[in-house]
Amino acid sequence: MTTKTEYTLHPDIVSFIETCLQKEHSESYLMDILHKIQDKYGYLSEEHMYEVAQRLQVPASTVSGVSTFYHFFRLQPRGKYAISVCMGTACFVKGADKVLNAFQTELGIGLGETTKDGMFSLENTRCLGVCGLAPVVTINEQVYSRVTLQQVSELINRILNKDVEKTT
Ligand code: FES
Structure with missing residues:
Protein backbone atom coordinates (compact mmCIF):
# COMPACT_ATOMS: atom_id res chain seq x y z
CA MET A 1 0.00 0.00 0.00
CA TYR A 70 -13.76 -10.54 0.51
CA HIS A 71 -13.96 -11.62 -3.11
CA PHE A 72 -16.69 -9.09 -3.92
CA PHE A 73 -14.21 -6.24 -3.58
CA ARG A 74 -12.39 -5.47 -6.80
CA LEU A 75 -8.83 -4.23 -6.47
CA GLN A 76 -8.44 -3.44 -10.15
CA PRO A 77 -10.65 -1.52 -12.57
CA ARG A 78 -13.17 -3.68 -14.44
CA GLY A 79 -12.18 -4.78 -17.90
CA LYS A 80 -13.87 -3.53 -21.06
CA TYR A 81 -15.75 -6.84 -20.93
CA ALA A 82 -16.79 -7.79 -17.40
CA ILE A 83 -17.36 -11.54 -17.22
CA SER A 84 -19.43 -12.72 -14.30
CA VAL A 85 -20.14 -16.36 -13.52
CA CYS A 86 -23.22 -17.09 -11.43
CA MET A 87 -22.30 -19.21 -8.42
CA GLY A 88 -25.82 -19.63 -7.07
CA THR A 89 -26.88 -23.14 -6.09
CA ALA A 90 -28.50 -24.14 -9.40
CA CYS A 91 -25.54 -22.88 -11.43
CA PHE A 92 -23.05 -24.47 -9.05
CA VAL A 93 -24.80 -27.83 -9.34
CA LYS A 94 -24.62 -27.51 -13.12
CA GLY A 95 -20.85 -26.93 -13.05
CA ALA A 96 -20.44 -23.17 -12.69
CA ASP A 97 -17.22 -23.69 -10.71
CA LYS A 98 -15.72 -25.56 -13.67
CA VAL A 99 -16.86 -22.83 -16.03
CA LEU A 100 -15.25 -20.26 -13.76
CA ASN A 101 -12.01 -22.27 -13.72
CA ALA A 102 -12.09 -22.48 -17.50
CA PHE A 103 -12.37 -18.69 -17.78
CA GLN A 104 -9.52 -18.29 -15.31
CA THR A 105 -7.32 -20.65 -17.30
CA GLU A 106 -8.30 -19.16 -20.66
CA LEU A 107 -7.73 -15.56 -19.54
CA GLY A 108 -4.79 -16.24 -17.21
CA ILE A 109 -6.36 -14.24 -14.39
CA GLY A 110 -7.94 -15.02 -11.06
CA LEU A 111 -11.28 -14.05 -9.64
CA GLY A 112 -11.56 -10.29 -9.22
CA GLU A 113 -8.68 -9.64 -11.61
CA THR A 114 -8.44 -7.89 -14.96
CA THR A 115 -6.30 -8.95 -17.91
CA LYS A 116 -3.21 -6.80 -18.49
CA ASP A 117 -4.67 -5.36 -21.69
CA GLY A 118 -7.76 -4.22 -19.76
CA MET A 119 -10.07 -6.25 -22.00
CA PHE A 120 -11.53 -8.79 -19.56
CA SER A 121 -12.24 -8.92 -15.88
CA LEU A 122 -13.61 -11.93 -14.04
CA GLU A 123 -15.96 -12.08 -11.10
CA ASN A 124 -18.70 -14.23 -9.70
CA THR A 125 -22.20 -13.35 -8.69
CA ARG A 126 -25.11 -14.69 -6.69
CA CYS A 127 -28.24 -16.12 -8.27
CA LEU A 128 -29.45 -14.02 -11.19
CA GLY A 129 -32.97 -15.42 -10.99
CA VAL A 130 -32.78 -17.44 -14.20
CA CYS A 131 -31.85 -20.78 -12.64
CA GLY A 132 -33.50 -22.75 -15.44
CA LEU A 133 -30.72 -21.51 -17.71
CA ALA A 134 -27.88 -22.72 -15.47
CA PRO A 135 -24.98 -22.38 -15.63
CA VAL A 136 -25.32 -18.69 -16.41
CA VAL A 137 -22.59 -16.25 -17.36
CA THR A 138 -23.01 -12.55 -18.03
CA ILE A 139 -20.61 -10.50 -20.09
CA ASN A 140 -21.45 -6.86 -19.53
CA GLU A 141 -25.23 -6.75 -20.08
CA GLN A 142 -25.43 -9.91 -22.19
CA VAL A 143 -26.66 -13.13 -20.54
CA TYR A 144 -25.30 -16.49 -21.74
CA SER A 145 -27.19 -19.61 -20.70
CA ARG A 146 -26.21 -23.25 -20.24
CA VAL A 147 -22.59 -22.35 -20.79
CA THR A 148 -20.35 -25.35 -21.44
CA LEU A 149 -16.62 -25.63 -20.91
CA GLN A 150 -16.15 -25.77 -24.67
CA GLN A 151 -17.98 -22.47 -25.09
CA VAL A 152 -15.62 -20.55 -22.82
CA SER A 153 -12.84 -20.04 -25.37
CA GLU A 154 -15.43 -19.55 -28.14
CA LEU A 155 -17.07 -16.73 -26.19
CA ILE A 156 -13.75 -15.01 -25.58
CA ASN A 157 -12.67 -15.36 -29.20
CA ARG A 158 -16.03 -14.11 -30.44
CA ILE A 159 -15.72 -11.01 -28.28
CA LEU A 160 -12.14 -10.40 -29.35
CA ASN A 161 -13.08 -10.72 -33.02
CA LYS A 162 -16.06 -8.38 -32.65
CA ASP A 163 -13.91 -5.91 -30.75
CA VAL A 164 -11.33 -5.90 -33.52
CA GLU A 165 -14.12 -5.38 -36.12
CA LYS A 166 -15.44 -2.41 -34.14
CA THR A 167 -12.07 -0.73 -33.87
CA THR A 168 -11.00 -1.22 -37.50
S1 FES B 1 -28.33 -20.01 -9.48
FE1 FES B 1 -27.56 -19.07 -11.28
S2 FES B 1 -29.29 -18.06 -12.05
FE2 FES B 1 -30.01 -18.91 -10.18
Whole structure:
Protein backbone atom coordinates (compact mmCIF):
# COMPACT_ATOMS: atom_id res chain seq x y z
CA MET A 1 0.00 0.00 0.00
CA THR A 2 1.29 3.50 -0.83
CA THR A 3 1.88 6.20 1.74
CA LYS A 4 0.51 9.14 -0.25
CA THR A 5 -0.97 11.90 1.83
CA GLU A 6 -3.07 13.60 -0.85
CA TYR A 7 -6.73 12.76 -0.50
CA THR A 8 -8.93 12.07 -3.48
CA LEU A 9 -12.15 10.51 -2.23
CA HIS A 10 -15.41 12.00 -3.46
CA PRO A 11 -16.93 14.50 -0.97
CA ASP A 12 -20.04 12.29 -0.53
CA ILE A 13 -17.86 9.43 0.67
CA VAL A 14 -15.81 11.71 2.91
CA SER A 15 -19.05 12.95 4.42
CA PHE A 16 -20.21 9.33 4.97
CA ILE A 17 -16.92 8.52 6.69
CA GLU A 18 -17.30 11.56 8.92
CA THR A 19 -20.80 10.43 9.88
CA CYS A 20 -19.41 6.99 10.73
CA LEU A 21 -16.69 8.57 12.84
CA GLN A 22 -19.33 10.16 15.04
CA LYS A 23 -20.75 6.73 15.87
CA GLU A 24 -19.47 4.21 18.37
CA HIS A 25 -17.14 1.60 16.92
CA SER A 26 -16.68 3.64 13.77
CA GLU A 27 -14.24 1.06 12.43
CA SER A 28 -17.14 -1.39 12.15
CA TYR A 29 -18.41 0.70 9.24
CA LEU A 30 -15.35 -0.17 7.18
CA MET A 31 -17.24 -2.61 4.94
CA ASP A 32 -19.98 -0.05 4.24
CA ILE A 33 -17.37 2.56 3.38
CA LEU A 34 -15.51 0.21 1.05
CA HIS A 35 -18.77 -0.75 -0.68
CA LYS A 36 -19.55 2.92 -1.26
CA ILE A 37 -16.12 3.49 -2.76
CA GLN A 38 -16.46 0.48 -5.04
CA ASP A 39 -19.93 1.63 -6.14
CA LYS A 40 -18.51 5.06 -6.96
CA TYR A 41 -15.23 4.13 -8.63
CA GLY A 42 -15.79 0.53 -9.70
CA TYR A 43 -12.92 -0.77 -7.58
CA LEU A 44 -10.78 -0.06 -4.54
CA SER A 45 -7.53 1.65 -5.40
CA GLU A 46 -4.54 1.63 -3.06
CA GLU A 47 -4.87 5.39 -2.66
CA HIS A 48 -8.49 5.14 -1.59
CA MET A 49 -7.77 2.32 0.85
CA TYR A 50 -4.96 4.35 2.34
CA GLU A 51 -7.19 7.39 2.68
CA VAL A 52 -9.88 5.32 4.43
CA ALA A 53 -7.27 4.03 6.89
CA GLN A 54 -6.10 7.58 7.57
CA ARG A 55 -9.56 8.95 8.07
CA LEU A 56 -10.76 6.06 10.25
CA GLN A 57 -7.43 6.04 12.09
CA VAL A 58 -6.98 2.32 11.66
CA PRO A 59 -3.86 0.56 10.31
CA ALA A 60 -3.64 0.48 6.52
CA SER A 61 -3.15 -3.28 6.84
CA THR A 62 -6.65 -3.57 8.34
CA VAL A 63 -8.26 -1.91 5.33
CA SER A 64 -6.10 -3.84 2.93
CA GLY A 65 -6.85 -7.11 4.76
CA VAL A 66 -10.62 -6.63 4.55
CA SER A 67 -10.43 -5.57 0.91
CA THR A 68 -8.46 -8.61 -0.12
CA PHE A 69 -10.35 -11.11 2.08
CA TYR A 70 -13.76 -10.54 0.51
CA HIS A 71 -13.96 -11.62 -3.11
CA PHE A 72 -16.69 -9.09 -3.92
CA PHE A 73 -14.21 -6.24 -3.58
CA ARG A 74 -12.39 -5.47 -6.80
CA LEU A 75 -8.83 -4.23 -6.47
CA GLN A 76 -8.44 -3.44 -10.15
CA PRO A 77 -10.65 -1.52 -12.57
CA ARG A 78 -13.17 -3.68 -14.44
CA GLY A 79 -12.18 -4.78 -17.90
CA LYS A 80 -13.87 -3.53 -21.06
CA TYR A 81 -15.75 -6.84 -20.93
CA ALA A 82 -16.79 -7.79 -17.40
CA ILE A 83 -17.36 -11.54 -17.22
CA SER A 84 -19.43 -12.72 -14.30
CA VAL A 85 -20.14 -16.36 -13.52
CA CYS A 86 -23.22 -17.09 -11.43
CA MET A 87 -22.30 -19.21 -8.42
CA GLY A 88 -25.82 -19.63 -7.07
CA THR A 89 -26.88 -23.14 -6.09
CA ALA A 90 -28.50 -24.14 -9.40
CA CYS A 91 -25.54 -22.88 -11.43
CA PHE A 92 -23.05 -24.47 -9.05
CA VAL A 93 -24.80 -27.83 -9.34
CA LYS A 94 -24.62 -27.51 -13.12
CA GLY A 95 -20.85 -26.93 -13.05
CA ALA A 96 -20.44 -23.17 -12.69
CA ASP A 97 -17.22 -23.69 -10.71
CA LYS A 98 -15.72 -25.56 -13.67
CA VAL A 99 -16.86 -22.83 -16.03
CA LEU A 100 -15.25 -20.26 -13.76
CA ASN A 101 -12.01 -22.27 -13.72
CA ALA A 102 -12.09 -22.48 -17.50
CA PHE A 103 -12.37 -18.69 -17.78
CA GLN A 104 -9.52 -18.29 -15.31
CA THR A 105 -7.32 -20.65 -17.30
CA GLU A 106 -8.30 -19.16 -20.66
CA LEU A 107 -7.73 -15.56 -19.54
CA GLY A 108 -4.79 -16.24 -17.21
CA ILE A 109 -6.36 -14.24 -14.39
CA GLY A 110 -7.94 -15.02 -11.06
CA LEU A 111 -11.28 -14.05 -9.64
CA GLY A 112 -11.56 -10.29 -9.22
CA GLU A 113 -8.68 -9.64 -11.61
CA THR A 114 -8.44 -7.89 -14.96
CA THR A 115 -6.30 -8.95 -17.91
CA LYS A 116 -3.21 -6.80 -18.49
CA ASP A 117 -4.67 -5.36 -21.69
CA GLY A 118 -7.76 -4.22 -19.76
CA MET A 119 -10.07 -6.25 -22.00
CA PHE A 120 -11.53 -8.79 -19.56
CA SER A 121 -12.24 -8.92 -15.88
CA LEU A 122 -13.61 -11.93 -14.04
CA GLU A 123 -15.96 -12.08 -11.10
CA ASN A 124 -18.70 -14.23 -9.70
CA THR A 125 -22.20 -13.35 -8.69
CA ARG A 126 -25.11 -14.69 -6.69
CA CYS A 127 -28.24 -16.12 -8.27
CA LEU A 128 -29.45 -14.02 -11.19
CA GLY A 129 -32.97 -15.42 -10.99
CA VAL A 130 -32.78 -17.44 -14.20
CA CYS A 131 -31.85 -20.78 -12.64
CA GLY A 132 -33.50 -22.75 -15.44
CA LEU A 133 -30.72 -21.51 -17.71
CA ALA A 134 -27.88 -22.72 -15.47
CA PRO A 135 -24.98 -22.38 -15.63
CA VAL A 136 -25.32 -18.69 -16.41
CA VAL A 137 -22.59 -16.25 -17.36
CA THR A 138 -23.01 -12.55 -18.03
CA ILE A 139 -20.61 -10.50 -20.09
CA ASN A 140 -21.45 -6.86 -19.53
CA GLU A 141 -25.23 -6.75 -20.08
CA GLN A 142 -25.43 -9.91 -22.19
CA VAL A 143 -26.66 -13.13 -20.54
CA TYR A 144 -25.30 -16.49 -21.74
CA SER A 145 -27.19 -19.61 -20.70
CA ARG A 146 -26.21 -23.25 -20.24
CA VAL A 147 -22.59 -22.35 -20.79
CA THR A 148 -20.35 -25.35 -21.44
CA LEU A 149 -16.62 -25.63 -20.91
CA GLN A 150 -16.15 -25.77 -24.67
CA GLN A 151 -17.98 -22.47 -25.09
CA VAL A 152 -15.62 -20.55 -22.82
CA SER A 153 -12.84 -20.04 -25.37
CA GLU A 154 -15.43 -19.55 -28.14
CA LEU A 155 -17.07 -16.73 -26.19
CA ILE A 156 -13.75 -15.01 -25.58
CA ASN A 157 -12.67 -15.36 -29.20
CA ARG A 158 -16.03 -14.11 -30.44
CA ILE A 159 -15.72 -11.01 -28.28
CA LEU A 160 -12.14 -10.40 -29.35
CA ASN A 161 -13.08 -10.72 -33.02
CA LYS A 162 -16.06 -8.38 -32.65
CA ASP A 163 -13.91 -5.91 -30.75
CA VAL A 164 -11.33 -5.90 -33.52
CA GLU A 165 -14.12 -5.38 -36.12
CA LYS A 166 -15.44 -2.41 -34.14
CA THR A 167 -12.07 -0.73 -33.87
CA THR A 168 -11.00 -1.22 -37.50
S1 FES B 1 -28.33 -20.01 -9.48
FE1 FES B 1 -27.56 -19.07 -11.28
S2 FES B 1 -29.29 -18.06 -12.05
FE2 FES B 1 -30.01 -18.91 -10.18
